[in-house]
Amino acid sequence: xxxxxxxxxxxxxxxxxxxxxxxxxxxxxxxxxxxxxxxxxxxxxxxxxxxxxxxxxxxxxxxxxxxxxxxxxxxxxxxxxxxxxxxxxxxxxxxxxxxxxxxxxxxxxxxxxxxxxxxxxxxxxxxxxxxxxxxx
Numbered sequence: 370x371x372x373x374x375x376x377x378x379x380x381x382x383x384x385x386x387x388x389x390x391x392x393x394x395x396x397x398x399x400x401x402x403x404x405x406x407x408x409x410x411x412x413x414x415x416x417x418x419x420x421x422x423x424x425x426x427x428x429x430x431x432x433x434x435x436x437x438x439x440x441x442x443x444x445x446x447x448x449x450x451x452x453x454x455x456x457x458x459x460x461x462x463x464x465x466x467x468x469x470x471x472x473x474x475x476x477x478x479x480x481x482x483x484x485x486x487x488x489x490x491x492x493x494x495x496x497x498x499x500x501x502x503x504x505x
Contacts, residue, residue: 375405379412437461437477446475457482457491 378398385391391413399406437459441448446463452474453460463475478491 375408375412378405379409379416382409382413383416443475443477446473448475457487 378395381398382391382394385394395406395409399409437443437448439448439450443463445467446465449462449464449472451459452462458476458478460474460476463473465471465473476491476494478487
C-alpha cells in the first residue's frame with residue numbers, strides 16, 4: 370500500500386537500504402509532485418546530518434552520571450580538579466581560557482537541582498561572591 374502523507378513517505382524511504390531503491394521509491398511515491406519530493410528530500414538530508422546525537426541522553430541520569438571530570442571544557446573554562454561539593458552543586462578549580470587566562474572556582478549545579486528555588490539561591494550566591502573583595 371503506497372504511503373500518502375510526507376511523514377509516512379519519509380519513514381518508508383528510511384527503510385530502503387540503497388540510494389537507488391530509495392530514489393525509485395520516492396519517484397513512485399511522489400508521482401511527479403516536485404514540491405513533495407523536495408520536501409521529503411530535505412527531511413532525508415536533515416535526518417542524515419542529525420547523526421546519532423539523540424541516541425545519547427542530553428542530561429545526566431542515575432544510569433549515566435555527569436561526565437564532568439578534570440579536563441572537561443565548559444564554555445570558556447577547563448575543569449582542573451574537584452575542590453568541594455555541597456547540597457546543590459560541585460565546585461571545581463578551573464582555568465578560564467578566555468577572554469583572559471586565570472584560575473577560578475566554578476560551581477556546577479547538580480543534575481535534578483534546577484528548580485526555580487535552587488536557581489534563585491544560586492543567583493543570590495553568585496551576587497554575594499561577585500561583591501567580595503578577597504585576595505583569593
